[in-house]
Amino acid sequence: MQTMSxxxxxxKGLDIKLKGKAQQKLSIAPRSKLFAIKPAHFHGIxxxxxxxxxxxxxxxxxxxxxxxxxxxxxxxxxxxxVKEIIRGAKRVVLTVVIVADGQDVYKEFKVEPVSKQNxxxxxxxxxxxxxxxxxxxxxxxxxxxxxxxxKSIFISAFATAPLSADFDFVLKGREKEFQTGIEVLTKLTAxxxxxxxxAGCNSFLxxxxxxxxxxxxxxxxxxxxxxxxxxxxxxxxxxxxxxxxPQDVAAIGSLFLTxxxxxxxxxxxxxxxxxxxxxxxxxxxxxxEPIIKGxxxxxxxxxxxxxxxxxxxxxxxxxxxxxxxxxTVLPExxxxxxxxxxxxxxxxxxxxxxxxxxxxxxKKEYDLDTNLNGEERAFVLTGEMEQVFPMDIYPMQLLKAAxxxxxxxxxxxxxxxxxxxxxxxxxxxxxSKIEAQDIIRNGLDLMIKEVG
Amino acid sequence: MKFLRNNLDKIKPLFVKGGxxxxxxxxxxxxxxxxxxxxxxxxxxxxxxxxxxxxRVMMVVVIALLPAMIFGMWNVGYQNMGDGHGFWxxxxxxxxxxxxxxxxxxxxxxxxxxAYAIMRGHEVNEGYLVTGLLIPLIMPIDFPxxxxxxxxxxxxxxxxxxxxxxxxxxxxxxxxxxxxxLFAYAPFMSGNTxxxxxxxxxxxxxxxxxxxxxxxxxxxxxxxxxxxxxxxxSVGETSVLMxxxxxxxxxxxxxxxxRIMLATLIGGSVMGLIFxxxxxxxxxxxxxxxxxxxxxxxxxxxxxxxxxxxVTAAQTTTGKWIYGFLIGIFAILIRVVNPTLPEGMMMxxxxxxxxxxxxxxxxxxxxxxxRKNRLLKVKA
Numbered sequence: 001m002q003t004m005s006x007x008x009x010x011x012k013g014l015d016i017k018l019k020g021k022a023q024q025k026l027s028i029a030p031r032s033k034l035f036a037i038k039p040a041h042f043h044g045i046x047x048x049x050x051x052x053x054x055x056x057x058x059x060x061x062x063x064x065x066x067x068x069x070x071x072x073x074x075x076x077x078x079x080x081x082v083k084e085i086i087r088g089a090k091r092v093v094l095t096v097v098i099v100a101d102g103q104d105v106y107k108e109f110k111v112e113p114v115s116k117q118n119x120x121x122x123x124x125x126x127x128x129x130x131x132x133x134x135x136x137x138x139x140x141x142x143x144x145x146x147x148x149x150x151k152s153i154f155i156s157a158f159a160t161a162p163l164s165a166d167f168d169f170v171l172k173g174r175e176k177e178f179q180t181g182i183e184v185l186t187k188l189t190a191x192x193x194x195x196x197x198x199a200g201c202n203s204f205l206x207x208x209x210x211x212x213x214x215x216x217x218x219x220x221x222x223x224x225x226x227x228x229x230x231x232x233x234x235x236x237x238x239x240x241x242x243x244x245x246p247q248d249v250a251a252i253g254s255l256f257l258t259x260x261x262x263x264x265x266x267x268x269x270x271x272x273x274x275x276x277x278x279x280x281x282x283x284x285x286x287x288x289e290p291i292i293k294g295x296x297x298x299x300x301x302x303x304x305x306x307x308x309x310x311x312x313x314x315x316x317x318x319x320x321x322x323x324x325x326x327x328t329v330l331p332e333x334x335x336x337x338x339x340x341x342x343x344x345x346x347x348x349x350x351x352x353x354x355x356x357x358x359x360x361x362x363k364k365e366y367d368l369d370t371n372l373n374g375e376e377r378a379f380v381l382t383g384e385m386e387q388v389f390p391m392d393i394y395p396m397q398l399l400k401a402a403x404x405x406x407x408x409x410x411x412x413x414x415x416x417x418x419x420x421x422x423x424x425x426x427x428x429x430x431x432s433k434i435e436a437q438d439i440i441r442n443g444l445d446l447m448i449k450e451v452g
Numbered sequence: 453m454k455f456l457r458n459n460l461d462k463i464k465p466l467f468v469k470g471g472x473x474x475x476x477x478x479x480x481x482x483x484x485x486x487x488x489x490x491x492x493x494x495x496x497x498x499x500x501x502x503x504x505x506x507x508r509v510m511m512v513v514v515i516a517l518l519p520a521m522i523f524g525m526w527n528v529g530y531q532n533m534g535d536g537h538g539f540w541x542x543x544x545x546x547x548x549x550x551x552x553x554x555x556x557x558x559x560x561x562x563x564x565x566x567a568y569a570i571m572r573g574h575e576v577n578e579g580y581l582v583t584g585l586l587i588p589l590i591m592p593i594d595f596p597x598x599x600x601x602x603x604x605x606x607x608x609x610x611x612x613x614x615x616x617x618x619x620x621x622x623x624x625x626x627x628x629x630x631x632x633x634l635f636a637y638a639p640f641m642s643g644n645t646x647x648x649x650x651x652x653x654x655x656x657x658x659x660x661x662x663x664x665x666x667x668x669x670x671x672x673x674x675x676x677x678x679x680x681x682x683x684x685x686s687v688g689e690t691s692v693l694m695x696x697x698x699x700x701x702x703x704x705x706x707x708x709x710x711r712i713m714l715a716t717l718i719g720g721s722v723m724g725l726i727f728x729x730x731x732x733x734x735x736x737x738x739x740x741x742x743x744x745x746x747x748x749x750x751x752x753x754x755x756x757x758x759x760x761x762x763v764t765a766a767q768t769t770t771g772k773w774i775y776g777f778l779i780g781i782f783a784i785l786i787r788v789v790n791p792t793l794p795e796g797m798m799m800x801x802x803x804x805x806x807x808x809x810x811x812x813x814x815x816x817x818x819x820x821x822x823r824k825n826r827l828l829k830v831k832a
Contacts, residue, residue, distance in 0.1 A: 016500070162500075236827040302499065309498045330500065333493050338453045340489030341507035343515060343705070349503030354706045355512055356503055370493040374505025375485060375575060378619025381509060382767040383709060392823075394768060394816055412820040427498035431509050432619075437497040 007199065008231050010218030012390040014352050014425055016162040018308065019365045020329075022268035022277045024169050029280040034287040034319075035078040035098045037063045041322040042074060042133055043441075044142040044448065047093050055082045060107035060129055060261035063096050071146060075130025077263030077284040079105040095319070098285075106260040114183045114256050122184055126252065129261045133322075134248035135188075138229060138241045140444050141419035150242040152191035152233050155182075157205050157246045158198045158216045160223030161307040161424075165268035165325040167246045168203040169279065175204040177262075178246070180253030185244070186210045196228040205246075221390065226422045230391040235417045247325055267320070271308070271329040272367040273297040286320050288327065296329045302370050304328040309424035310437070333371025341374070349373065352387065352429045377432040385436075388425035393417065395426060399436055402443030407450050410443055420444070460484055478569035482576030510581040512705045516698035517585055517757065523694040524687030525550050528593050531648040531684050532656055546593075549649055550687055553588035556597050560604045561587075568613050577618035579625075579763070580608070586626035586757060589688030590750065590798075591633065592646035599637050603629040623805045624764045627798050634798075647684040658684050661748045662787065662795065665737045678747045689753040699756040708760040711769065712776040716755045719780020720746055727788050737788040745784055754783070754797035764805040768815040775811055779804045 039047040047064035051057060057076040066072040078100045086095040109129050114122070123146050126132040135153075137144040144150070157167040171178055185193045192212050197205045199217035206213065214232060221227050225243045235241050244252075247265055254262035263283045270277045273296050282291060288303060296303075304311035305321035308328050312321060320327065340346060347358040350366045358364065385395040393414040401409035423436035430436065466472045467480040484490070486507070494501060528549060529542030561584045562576075569576045587604060611628035615621045634641045645651050648658035661683060664671040677683055681691025689695075702708030724742025732738035745751060759765065759779050766775035779800045786796030793799060 018500075234826065236823075236830055238827075239830075302493075304499055308500045311499065313499070328499075334491045336457060336488040336491050338457075338488055341505060341511060343508050343512045346503060351503040352706075353502070353504045353509075354704055355508050358503075368500040370499050371489070371501070372492040372494055373489065373501050373503050374507065375490060375492060377506050377575070377577060378617065380506055380579065380619050380763055381707075382762045382765070383769070383772075386769060392819065394819060396767065397816055412823070413816070414823060424498050428500065429502045429504075431502070431504045431506055433501065433505065435497045 006212070006232075007215045007217075008196075008228070010216065010222035010227060010231070010390045012387055013160075013219030013221055014388050014429065015160070015219045016309075016350060016368075016428070017363075017365045018162045018270075019272040019367045020270050020274050020277045021163055021365075022165065022270040022279055024166070025278040026169075026172075026266065027278065027280055029282045029286070029291045030293075031100065032283075032286040032290045033100055034083070035076075035080070035100055035283070035285040036287070036319040037074055037076070037096045037098075037285055037322070038319065039064065039074075039093055042066075042143060044140070044445075045072070045074075045133075047074070049085060049093055049096060051082045051085075051096065053082055053085055056080075057082060057098060058105045058107045059263055060109065062130070064093070066143075069145065071127050072132055072143060073127060073130050074133060075107075075261055077261075079103075104263075104283075109255065109259050109261070111256050111259045114180060114187070117187070119187050122187055122256075125255065126184075129255050131248075131252050131255050131261060134244055134252060136243050138226065138235045138243060138419065139416035140448050141421075142448070144240070144242050148240045150189045150191070150240045153185050153189050153193045153242045153244065154196070154225050154229050154232075155185075155194070155211070155244055155246055155249055156196040156216075156223055156225040156228055157201075158196050158223040160218075160220035161309050162220070163268065163270040163326060163328050164223075164307040165266070165279070168198070168201060168205065170266040170268075170325060171203070171205065171246055171250060174250045174253075177250040177253035177257060178204070179208060179210075180256055181249035181251070182208055182210050182253075184252050184256060185249065189242070191233075194228070194232055196223070196225070218390070221388070221422060221425060224422055226417065226419050227390055230393075230417055234392075237411065237416060239416075245323065245325070248323070265325060267291075267324065268326045269295065269329075270326060271304075273299060273301045273329040273331055282320065284320065284322050288314050288318055288320055289316075291320070291327065292329065297331075300332045300334075301329050302332050304330065308368075309428060310421045331367070331369040333369030335371065337371075352384065353431070372433055374431070374433050376434070379432055379434065381431050384429050384431060385426045388429055389422070391417065391422070395423065395436075398443075399423075399426075399434065399439050402439050402446075405443075405446055407447065410447060411451070415440075415443055415447055456487060460487070475573075476570055478573060478575055479566050482566060482569065485575075506578045507581075509707055510578040512707050513582045513702065513757070514585055516701040516708075517582075517589065517688070519694040519697045520688045520691060520753070521550075521585070521589060523681060523691045524589065524689075527681055527690055528649050528687060530682065531658070532650055532654055534656075545649070546687075549593055550588065552597060553591065553593075553595070553600055554585065556600050557587045557604055558584040560601045561608050564605065564608045564613070568617065572617075574617070579612075579618035583607070583612075583625045586688075587629045590626065590630050590686050590753070592641060593649045593687060594646055594651075595633065595637075595640055599633060599640060602636075603633040606632045619763055621763060622809070623802055624758055624761050627758060627802050627805075630798055631802060647686070660684050662737075665740055666792075668734070668736045670736055670740070675744070675747070678744065683748075686750070688757075689750045692747045692752045695752045695756050702756065702760070708756065709762070709765065709772055709776075711772040712760050712765055712779075713755055715773045715776025716759050716780040716783075717746065719777035719782075720751060720755075720784050721780070722777075723781045723784035723788075727784065735788065740788075742784075745787070749787065750795050750797040751783055754801055755779075758797075758801050759804075764808065766808040766811045766815075768812050770815045771808070771811045774815075775804055775808055778807070 528546030
């Protein structure tokens with residue numbers, strides 16, 4: 001297939017320049033003794049755990065499957081012994097903890113060359129190996145249903161979120177895996193596989209075969225896959241589009257090249273409180289402590305799995321998110337600030353508005369903490385959300401429809417085209433401190449329940 | 453600061469759940485968060501947040517109002533005393549009359565806001581910081597304080613809280629106060645004697661330009677005086693120069709909508725041009741040059757500070773253009789063809805406040821239609 005290139009420039013958005021961007025240096029992180037699989041990382045999945053405490057597992061052995069679709073399995077990213085199954089209220093499974101062996105032993109999956117396989121055969125191996133959950137769907141931003149026929153598949157290899165891992169770097173040396181992964185994906189859809197890359201990208205990504213390549217330029221959220229879908233092939237009512245992250249494409253390629261589920265992932269350890277921000281080779285599900293130990297400041301910090309806009313908070317002893325390729329460490333912001341709202345003062349803070357003078361220095365990198373910088377209020381200002389929302393959607397009206405649980409209105413206003421991450425910058429810029437991602441997640445969950 | 457913080461922390465337990473004054477928590481929090489941006493950290497969603505909040509936004513608007521306010525106080529003195537006095541003579545004369553109006557407006561308005569916050573158990577909203585200053589700026593300087601207080605009560609309770617508080621109101625609360633005052637206390641709100649302080653007692657002519665025009669005479673005031681604001685009028689509205697400085701602050705900070713401002717300016721100009729083209733031998737307002745319409749009366753002040761109120765304006769980008777344009781059209785239309793209401797700006801903005809949701813509705817419907825058509829195209 002001929003590779004085509006279509007350039008897209010996104011005009012709206014906001015780049016948040018933070019201190020502590022990961023340097024392009026890769027080390028192997030010390031192997032964690034404890035690993036965990038947390039059902040909460042797989043939104044919408046109700047787990048049926050198939051292992052018991054004390055069971056021995058290999059990499060690729062099933063830990064749990066989805067109650068609503070038993071074919072969708074989550075498999076172990078490590079070989080070892082199931083130490084504990086932690087349950088919460090109503091016996092909901094919170095965490096399956098595994099004590100790692102010194103060296104990984106892999107379950108072997110029977111794979112044939114991709115070119116000789118059809119869609120059904122490929123999906124079977126993806127499901128068995130636990131690689132299926134890498135594929136997500138729009139609408140709803142949940143794990144894809146293997147029975148669907150997506151109209152297209154999108155991969156964004158253009159990172160624009162603050163401090164997020166640079167895909168050119170994390171994929172270095174994995175050209176073969178990535179190309180094989182793309183080959184697999186092209187067989188899963190009757191439509192096209194779209195690969196979004198940075199306008200200035202000159203890595204192997206620019207020469208990938210089988211995918212339509214789009215050179216994207218613009219501020220965040222230009223790198224969000226949802227924004228790229230909206231500009232290339234927007235989701236209509238009843239349609240399915242699948243999305244997958246670049247390192248997960250390589251993991252799928254690796255599966256079909258080796259017959260093993262490859263749980264390895266390169267993460268950026270970044271943020272102002274990281275002493276030497278750089279990249280680390282880890283395994284999915286690793287406990288976070290061994291990765292960050294001795295590498296972060298002594299301040300009262302917040303460790304985030306993911307980037308500062310969309311990541312989730314890690315408590316002490318917690319584990320890396322299954323899909324996350326970034327770990328961010330920021331200072332906690334639990335301090336009072338005397339007359340901190342005084343306009344045009346306080347230039348250590350960053351704002352899209354020009355109510356600080358800090359915007360005059362566009363090169364400045366900020367050491368932002370986790371202070372809310374205000375309190376939640378009713379919607380007052382208009383236009384600020386639209387400035388960071390490069391889709392043909394009215395974000396404030398959609399949020400209000402979601403808050404009112406108005407299904408018809410949500411559908412009319414484009415709920416099927418968005419995911420919470422597309423609203424992350426709205427969380428950030430909102431002067432009323434509206435929790436937009438949370439509202440949209442609830443809206444999407446309601447749509448799943450009511451429309452399906 | 454540390455002393456203040458320590459003392460706040462000392463009494464805070466009284467206001468938390470289970471504390472002695474638990475139900476007054478919103479009032480305590482209102483004062484605490486005014487003094488200190490709270491130590492709240494992000495609990496969900498994005499972990500980092502923009503430095504801006506509504507307090508900062510509202511204070512920018514207050515700062516933008518200050519040039520017009522300070523000039524206005526000076527002008528109160530100047531209009532009464534005429535030439536030949538020093539700056540401080542004029543300013544103090546105005547301040548003595550105007551500061552009590554600000555105090556009444558803030559005390560009454562914020563009092564009601566705090567009471568509602570306590571009653572409903574929600575946080576005190578910052579919106580009144582601006583409304584409370586706007587109200588005295590658009591009232592006649594001799595307006596009795598008790599009438600001002602009642603106008604504020606009406607505006608806050610009927611205009612805002614009845615709709616659910618800040619962010620929910622349909623009409624601009626400051627304009628409701630003025631509209632209420634106009635209809636309830638008409639003799640104190642219109643005519644030739646109310647716009648200059650103590651004009652009757654001191655025998656000063658208080659004719660406004662629009663009043664002169666409504667009486668079918670062309671005013672003799674120079675354009676320079678109109679633009680600089682050396683003319684009778686409410687405290688905030690007379691100096692176009694000071695209003696422009698305020699507009700510059702709002703636009704620099706990215707707070708006020710430049711689209712609404714520009715659209716209103718265009719709408720007003722278009723309507724003025726139309727009237728100039730028609731002309732009239734019985735209504736001098738038809739013949740008043742279109743560009744002079746923009747620098748007299750409440751047009752400039754309304755354009756910069758009232759039409760742009762985000763809560764009551766149109767909320768969509770396209771809607772803002774339509775909304776602003778129609779405000780400009782109606783402001784001049786009402787001003788010219790209805791001599792009993794020479795101040796058309798207030799009525800035009802209130803009218804368009806009512807229609808703003810309708811404008812937005814149609815703008816959004818076109819987006820919905822576009823989305824549905826996209827699907828039809830795929831199916832075809």
